[in-house]
Amino acid sequence: MIAKKMLKYVEGSSVTRAMFEEGKRQAKLYGAENVYDFSLGNPSVEPPKAVNDSMIEVLQQTNQNKVHGYMSNAGHEEVRDAIAKSLNQKFGTDFSEENIIMTVGAAGGLNVILKTLLDPEDEVIAFAPYFSEYNNYVANFDGTMVPVSPSIPDFQPNLEEFAQKITARTKAVIVNTPNNPTGVVYSEETIQKMAAIMEQKEKEFGTSIYLIADEPYRELAYDGVEVPYLTKYYKNTIVGYSYSKSLSLPGERIGYLVIPKEVDDFENVLNAATIATRILGFVNAPSLQQLAVAKCLDETTDITAYDRNRKLLYDKLQELGFTCAKPEGAFYMWVKALEEDDNAFVAKAKEFHLLLVPGSAFMCPGYVRIAYCVDTDMLQRSFVAFEKLADSYR
Amino acid sequence: MIAKKMLKYVEGSSVTRAMFEEGKRQAKLYGAENVYDFSLGNPSVEPPKAVNDSMIEVLQQTNQNKVHGYMSNAGHEEVRDAIAKSLNQKFGTDFSEENIIMTVGAAGGLNVILKTLLDPEDEVIAFAPYFSEYNNYVANFDGTMVPVSPSIPDFQPNLEEFAQKITARTKAVIVNTPNNPTGVVYSEETIQKMAAIMEQKEKEFGTSIYLIADEPYRELAYDGVEVPYLTKYYKNTIVGYSYSKSLSLPGERIGYLVIPKEVDDFENVLNAATIATRILGFVNAPSLQQLAVAKCLDETTDITAYDRNRKLLYDKLQELGFTCAKPEGAFYMWVKALEEDDNAFVAKAKEFHLLLVPGSAFMCPGYVRIAYCVDTDMLQRSFVAFEKLADSYR
Numbered sequence: 001m002i003a004k005k006m007l008k009y010v011e012g013s014s015v016t017r018a019m020f021e022e023g024k025r026q027a028k029l030y031g032a033e034n035v036y037d038f039s040l041g042n043p044s045v046e047p048p049k050a051v052n053d054s055m056i057e058v059l060q061q062t063n064q065n066k067v068h069g070y071m072s073n074a075g076h077e078e079v080r081d082a083i084a085k086s087l088n089q090k091f092g093t094d095f096s097e098e099n100i101i102m103t104v105g106a107a108g109g110l111n112v113i114l115k116t117l118l119d120p121e122d123e124v125i126a127f128a129p130y131f132s133e134y135n136n137y138v139a140n141f142d143g144t145m146v147p148v149s150p151s152i153p154d155f156q157p158n159l160e161e162f163a164q165k166i167t168a169r170t171k172a173v174i175v176n177t178p179n180n181p182t183g184v185v186y187s188e189e190t191i192q193k194m195a196a197i198m199e200q201k202e203k204e205f206g207t208s209i210y211l212i213a214d215e216p217y218r219e220l221a222y223d224g225v226e227v228p229y230l231t232k233y234y235k236n237t238i239v240g241y242s243y244s245k246s247l248s249l250p251g252e253r254i255g256y257l258v259i260p261k262e263v264d265d266f267e268n269v270l271n272a273a274t275i276a277t278r279i280l281g282f283v284n285a286p287s288l289q290q291l292a293v294a295k296c297l298d299e300t301t302d303i304t305a306y307d308r309n310r311k312l313l314y315d316k317l318q319e320l321g322f323t324c325a326k327p328e329g330a331f332y333m334w335v336k337a338l339e340e341d342d343n344a345f346v347a348k349a350k351e352f353h354l355l356l357v358p359g360s361a362f363m364c365p366g367y368v369r370i371a372y373c374v375d376t377d378m379l380q381r382s383f384v385a386f387e388k389l390a391d392s393y394r
Numbered sequence: 395m396i397a398k399k400m401l402k403y404v405e406g407s408s409v410t411r412a413m414f415e416e417g418k419r420q421a422k423l424y425g426a427e428n429v430y431d432f433s434l435g436n437p438s439v440e441p442p443k444a445v446n447d448s449m450i451e452v453l454q455q456t457n458q459n460k461v462h463g464y465m466s467n468a469g470h471e472e473v474r475d476a477i478a479k480s481l482n483q484k485f486g487t488d489f490s491e492e493n494i495i496m497t498v499g500a501a502g503g504l505n506v507i508l509k510t511l512l513d514p515e516d517e518v519i520a521f522a523p524y525f526s527e528y529n530n531y532v533a534n535f536d537g538t539m540v541p542v543s544p545s546i547p548d549f550q551p552n553l554e555e556f557a558q559k560i561t562a563r564t565k566a567v568i569v570n571t572p573n574n575p576t577g578v579v580y581s582e583e584t585i586q587k588m589a590a591i592m593e594q595k596e597k598e599f600g601t602s603i604y605l606i607a608d609e610p611y612r613e614l615a616y617d618g619v620e621v622p623y624l625t626k627y628y629k630n631t632i633v634g635y636s637y638s639k640s641l642s643l644p645g646e647r648i649g650y651l652v653i654p655k656e657v658d659d660f661e662n663v664l665n666a667a668t669i670a671t672r673i674l675g676f677v678n679a680p681s682l683q684q685l686a687v688a689k690c691l692d693e694t695t696d697i698t699a700y701d702r703n704r705k706l707l708y709d710k711l712q713e714l715g716f717t718c719a720k721p722e723g724a725f726y727m728w729v730k731a732l733e734e735d736d737n738a739f740v741a742k743a744k745e746f747h748l749l750l751v752p753g754s755a756f757m758c759p760g761y762v763r764i765a766y767c768v769d770t771d772m773l774q775r776s777f778v779a780f781e782k783l784a785d786s787y788r
Contacts, residue, residue, distance in 0.1 A: 004513055006662075044459065108675040281498065
């Protein structure tokens, strides 16, 4: 009785989520302390204290209808103004309130901008491995997903294949740096090359190709690595940001889109995105969260715990002979499976109570993702299991 | 450059929103106190104190990752359990946690269930006048909207035409009672007749026809009028609820879907709706709001102010010779325009600084909607303007 498209989803379901359920099952069987769940990107570090304090401060305002009421679909004007100013200060950009649309997280923002841009069969390019929800978001609007093969072993975007895959129907390119699932950060040089390719193809085809920068991990970069702000390198860039990881608020669904005035067809893109926010059923981003994050624009979750986990895990995996992409950002490590079939490898890991996500779920078989946003104590206890896993392949 | 569908929306834009902007413009020109804005359904009554207190209480919990983190896409289990129990107590139903999916308001819920159900060209019936966003929600999933003509002057659903319009492609029927824009509540007898028609047509065509009850106004009913709980009258009923009006939280985007286990293809509907929540980009309803409303399930916004406005306005409009539908619920009054062209009538009202929404925006020309969720003081000051408006047609 349900929609045919949805029946396919129900049958397929999400590998990541299935893993989440498996975690719960194993925890019941063996005790939570004996299960090492690295499957979900759910921040383990608490939000900065200022975030909670700001929410309480906003709640104590006298005008409750302002705090909890409707506002423009694009969001509270003063919030958007504060975000624009903060971006300008950090990145030397020139945004104003009208360039910002508050969204229900980055997932909401991506859906809004894809609805805005995509006609049926328009093509959207993404670089494997990538977050598989992109496939679903693009399918929501009958677009066609065009994956670019991974560049092994550095997992920087494969620019040669990228250039080949751009066609007259390419409407958008999604870039995610720091990257889920690899933890890799795209260098400035890479971004410059990518921009040059896109500009050349826009000329060749007489089209506009929008670069969508999906940036939930922007603030999670280590060793002082710089994460280039993409609007500065390519005119038709639209940024989708989320506070899910930077302020550890994934359940609150708060983020924003940046639509710079330089993008082609700016007025229409802006108006359509505002309307898309409404008609997709978001209506607006949650009001209290908008008002709260505006008071915390200089705050970031304390990433030292992630950084510590990153180093501990990377060193241990190296010691055990695993091959990893260089983890410079986000809270994921991308590891070569010890057999060809990553699903079989994940099943084997499960025997040692290690819950990992197969690379196939990110359009890149042969690898696994380890989400190290976990208690350091649990991480250290898991090392014996990783050792047993490695041994089982010797 | 944007999607063709969206270009159409940008050109059309929302009449209600345009009115909202007109209000801001007039307020600047004539002073806010001299503009009588009845255009938006934005609650004027503050949320109950318990709602704010609950939010603060939740924020003061020690486990901030629980308060702000990811949970199952369907929502916090204990929240869904509390809502199911509260519904069972109020309506004698038999729901459990698994029948409830927390949503980003009712708009989010409607999009989730329409995505779940609709194949392209499936038909969805709604009774004019109806909230015009339904057209957009149905179009999001390539469904075909089939409006049933209004039944004048009582604005109960036109059941004769309803029966004629059901076809083998009818997948869903949307019912909204108490009704936006009419303020009418559908009687139990009406609901029973409607259910009988649908059951008969399901048999005739060998199909399942889902009744979607859009219920943001359930708690706003006056004079002790009963609002029937639709799952009790028709097996294939799915309820979309929102706390936007009942707790004055429209900006927070919190509501839920009820999917009773009796509905055809229950498991698939439930699983697909949970997946739709994720892939449409909502991911989950805002976490803090979920936890807060669960503590306020017996609370309702103080509707005495709306009731007072309702009586004052209804009496005044009667006195001035206007024709109104019987306003038993919500916070809207549905009034016959004093000329055939409701847009011209709205333009005339604007000259007296009265901002109303034309019936055309609800698929029912010749009428206007007055949203009386406003300050009583403003309402009373507006009466002179209504008088002048009526006079201008004598």
